[in-house]
Amino acid sequence: MADKSLAGKKPAVPLDPVFITEMDRYLFGEGRNYKCYQKMGAHKAKLNGVSGMHFAVWAPHAKAVSIVCDRNEWQPGRNYMMPLETSGIFEGFMPDMDFGELYKYAIETQSGDTIFKADPYAFSAELRPGTASKTADIDSFNWHDEAWMKDRASKDTYRQPLAIYECHLGSWKKEVTPENPDGFINYRKLARELVDYVKWMGYTHVELMGIAEHPFDGSWGYQVSGYYAPTSRHGSPQDFQWMVDYLHENGIGVILDWVPAHFPKDAFALADFDGQPLYEYPDPRMGEHPDWGTKIFNYGKNEVKNFLIGNALYWYEMYHIDGLRVDAVASMLYLDYGRKDGEWIPNKYGGNGNLDAIEFFKHLNSVIRGRHDGTIIIAEESTAWPKITAAPEDEGLGFTYKWNMGWMHDFLDYMKLDPLFRKNAHNKMTFGMSYATSEKFILVLSHDEVVHLKCSMIEKMPGLGHDKFANLKAGYLFMFGHAGKKLLFMGQDFGQYHEWDEKVQLNWELCDQPYNRELLLFVKDLLAMYREYPAMYTLDDSWDGFEWINADDADRSIFSFVRKDGTGRHNLLFVINFTPVERKDYMVGVPCPGRYTLILNENGAVKDDKVKKLYNARKGECDGRQYHVNYPLPGYGCAVFRYNDAKPAKKRSTAKKKAGTKAKTK
Secondary structure (H helix, E strand, O other): OOOOOOOOOOOOOOOOOOOOOHHHHHHHHHOOOOOHHHOOEEEEEEEOOEEEEEEEEEOOOOOEEEEEEHHHOOOOOOOEOEEOOOOOEEEEEEEOOOOOOEEEEEEEOOOOOEEEEOOOOOOEEOOOOOOOEEOOOOOOOOOOOHHHHHHHHHOOHHHOOOEEEEEEHHHHOOOOOOOOOOOOOOHHHHHHHHHHHHHHHOOOEEEEEOOEEOOOHHHOOOOOOEEEEEOHHHOOHHHHHHHHHHHHHOOOEEEEEEOOOOEOOOOOOOOOOOOOOOOEOOOHHHHEEOOOOEEOEOOOOHHHHHHHHHHHHHHHHHHOOOEEEEOOHHHHHEOOOOOOOOOOOOOOOOOOEOHHHHHHHHHHHHHHHOOOOOOEEEEOOOOOOOOOOOOHHHOOOOOOEEEOHHHHHHHHHHHOOOHHHHHHHOHHHHHHHHOOOOOOEEEEEOHHHHOOOOOOHHHHOOOOOHHHHHHHHHHHHHHHHOOOEEEEEOOOOOOOOOOOOOOOOOOHHHHHOHHHHHHHHHHHHHHHHHHHOHHHOOOOOOHHHEEEEEOOOOOOOEEEEEEOOOOOOOEEEEEEEOOOOOEOOOEEEEOOOOEEEEEEEOOEEOOOOOOOOEEEOEEEEEOOEEEEEEOOEOOOOEEEEEEOOOOOOOOOOHHHHHHHHHHHHO
16 A cells, blocks of 8 residues: 655654653664563553553654554544654654554655555554554453462473474364354463363473464464564454463463564565565565565664564563474575575675574573573574574574474384385484484474375374374384474374364364274373373483484384483383384393383373283393393384382491491490
């Protein structure tokens, strides 16, 4: 939308006092106004005793900016905003304006056109296809999660279980009615149902896709137009605050997907915000993604960095989010990402690293680490870029965790193979442990792996019927036993058949089908075991926490390994058979003599008294060990044994005890 209607209108009336102080402007220009959201955007305020709404927007190339809304019939020039010196910030005031009202900024460009833009710092937005911003109250919510927040801050995340349920709220469940043809459910109702499921299953966290406002459902929320606005598809900002609060009250952490890598070209949003490239690099060789058709943030501009860093902190502060998962990190780090020779600009050293993005990540993650409140930040990074999770002072980028994309691709390549051919790809399952401690990893089976003709997890599996489910159970056990935190996408835990589609809800009726129900309960038992035994998570990033028993049994496609918690009291021995061939005479080498208790098999947690649970280690070499256990291993057999190899405390001799008693008496 463009017109000439601002030309010749009356100038802005200076606000006295100004709301954006000189210190605010200085820190903003330095990229260090970390609570910029407290002043930028729309806020309830008083001017000369009159209540209304204060507005602030950064538009340094604009000739003039005015507020347009219902109160002025969306006419540019009726409510001009005042430019604040050389900061590029304009501020204005609308008397009597309240929460829940729509607005935009009318910006007169250097060419004389007038463009209408949504507020980059808006706390809420009009439901698509509308594109206006909406005033909203996010300060008055009454939180009840003090215990959760205190407990979170006191714990070392690396020594805690982290089992994430990745969820797209718009397609998790739907309630389609004539009045609600898209079927979007309010955050509050979703929270209750999500808690019932996630808590029953035993996940520790949910990761929510597509929460920041976005115009196109099919982008899944990865083309953001409102970075500070929870999507209005499911309700108001306070509804979303309620959702997080309720999850916390029920012991469930909340992680949000966050997209600082790019933004869409929609005319109402950030692209060419004041008539010129502002949030994006001006050169399209740096400022546009050729594959995605989106703009790339200019990480070398302090005000842009401030917008993004402030946004990350905003979700932690105002919504009590426990973590952010940063999307498409590789696309930010590499100047030649998705580009051919001649389509990108090398950095000043002639390399392909985006020095601005590297500095941005170090700055952002240093601030988050400095909070010391238990919050985390996760990188979705698909390459071998070094030190993603190392501290910035150690030349790292400073993320808390990194998605292990390499493990994921190797794992899926193996699992899709016919069992007869798996012996030729055995190393795909063992290679991950060779670099498992190089970063702080999360093992992921994410939404990206069940779309675009890649098939759902169950349909990736070879065979028919029972074989498919038996394969997937074995694969999930391997994943949970492997070093690294865990993430499963919704529907994978009960064997959703069709690929994920954001337009329809999951096929929940499958949970009542025999094979699907068995898989669901198996995953539930895996999650219970994962949370119960510290050996499953406490030494994920240490070689002390994992030990292969036999990593070389390619001919039989059997893997055996041990997970340890450092105490020796509750170590776990895993045996997994990835073929349908039964091994009645199977023996597995064990680390020490003693009793091995079977706690889980291919049917789930071993609770049936008719199932043999206790196995004594026998003297005799196997797998390079002095002792072994005989265990009849079924086709696609899964077995987890608990054992104790802690050295018993030395008993003091009677003579020493008497000597000690005499000494105390004296």
